[in-house]
Amino acid sequence: MSWLVTGGAGYIGSHVVRAxxxxxxxxxxxxxxxxxxRSFLPEGTAFVQGTIxxxxxxxxxxxxFDVQGxxxxxxxxxAGVSVQRPLHTYRQNVTGTITLLAAMEARGVDRMVFSSSAAVYGTPDVDLxxxxxxxxxxxxxxxxxxVGEWLIADQAVATGLRHTSLRYFNVVGSGTPQVFDxxxxxxxxxxxxxLLDGRTPRINGNDYPTPDGTNVRDYLHVADLAEAHVVAAExxxxxxPIEPVYNLGSGTGVSVAEIMRAVADVTGIEFTPGIAPRRAGDPARIVASGxxxxxxLEWRMRHSLAEMVESAWEARRAASAE
Structure with a gap:
């Protein structure tokens, strides 16, 4: 028996496959x-090119493949592009999930871990x-x-589907130099x-009500995230017993300015970020409790910010060298 990973050749998905x-x-x-x-997948991974x-x-x-989950x-x-392409977004994310759930029901596949998003919260008015x-x-x-979460929950009532949805924020880093964002x-x-093009990175707004004036977010290492998906499947x-929803959050958050300083330290490329206007609707702080x-789900932040940047930079440079 096996587990099927939809989108498994992507940046996050290929890490889930490795986990x-x-x-x-x-x-x-x-x-x-x-x-x-396809090159993101480990050699020998069973692969079907197709759409959900x-x-x-x-x-x-x-x-x-005798799929069980x-x-x-x-x-x-x-998210930003979805505002200009709402119909495409709904077709891929809602119609695709409906089609997947229908196929699961038809073949008796009764377990699902859904990759949801912290975007469901919008701009929350709480610190955590x-x-x-x-x-x-x-x-x-x-x-x-x-809507995907609702569909899965309703299908669980109707068919006994066992499931959980994982909501998370910004995924960074790499668990292997072969895979990059x-x-x-x-x-x-x-x-x-x-940096690789010789340009100066920019920060969108430095006048937010945060300690250094820049946005604060959860930044999660992709390998840590992948482990949580597999533990949920297990x-x-x-x-x-399993909850219908889990946040995968740091509980503390990191500011964009802190990210920029860590990038300069890791890459050895000194720069002072340019300051661009705020992006419309960009909240000052979104941090989740994990x-x-x-x-x-054995969730914890196993990697420091420096390790997140180091692994991402190594994978990005390896890609540039190909």
Whole structure:
């Protein structure tokens, strides 16, 4: 028997695949390679190129690889772009999840770990976000993730699906030099690309009500995140009690200015970030508690900020050298 990882050739997904392999659990990946890369997968990984919008292919994959559960990571993940492409976002994230759940029901696959997002909270008015913090998503992306959680919960009532959803914030770092963050919108790739091109990285706003005036966020190492997904899957396999939702948060957060200082220290490239205007709707601080996940999913921050930057920089330079 095996677990299927949708979007498993992506930056996060390929780390989840490696985490499963490290625990001796068979995995099959379904990915359309729209943002993932086949080269990110360990050699020998069972792979099916396809989309979660193709229910027939999903059902055949479940049968062929004797799939017992799904880690659902596939989707359109760009919150800012989703405002300009709402229909595309909903088709990928909502229609895709419906199609996946229908295929699971048809083939008796009864376990799911859903990769949700802290975007479901929007701009919270609390210092520390918990799973009970009101959900007020402010983009089609955040809305689609919340709808995904609803769909999964409703399907659980209807069919007995065992599930959990993991909400998290900014994922950084690398667990292997072969995999790096390819997003054109995330902070680390933007900063590294600027430095490699001889440009000065920029900070969007330095007048927020935070200790150094820049945004504060959770930054989580991708390998730590991947481990939590696999522990959740193992918990579902064992039949142990599991919460419907967990936040994977640091509990403290890191500011953008602190990130910039760490990048300068790690890369040895001295720079003073430029200051750009604030981005509309960008909250001053979003930090989540990971206490519930620590209790059930072995969640903890195993990597320091310097280690996050070092691993990400190593992987990015390795990619540049290819």
């Amino acid at each position: 499963f392999a490290s625990r001796g659990i068979d995995v099959v990946v379904v990915d359309d390679l729209s943002s993932g890369r 919008l193709d229910g027939s292919q999903l059902e055949m994959t479940f049968e062929r 799904v880690v659902h990571l596939a989707g359109f993940k760009y 976000v918990t799973e009970d913090t009101p959900k007020r998503p402010q983009s089609p992306y955040g809305e689609s993730k919340l 390819v997003s054109p919108h995330n902070l680390f790739p933007l900063v590294f690309d600027a 918990r579902l396999d064992s039949g142990k 206490d519930l996940a620590a209790r059930d």
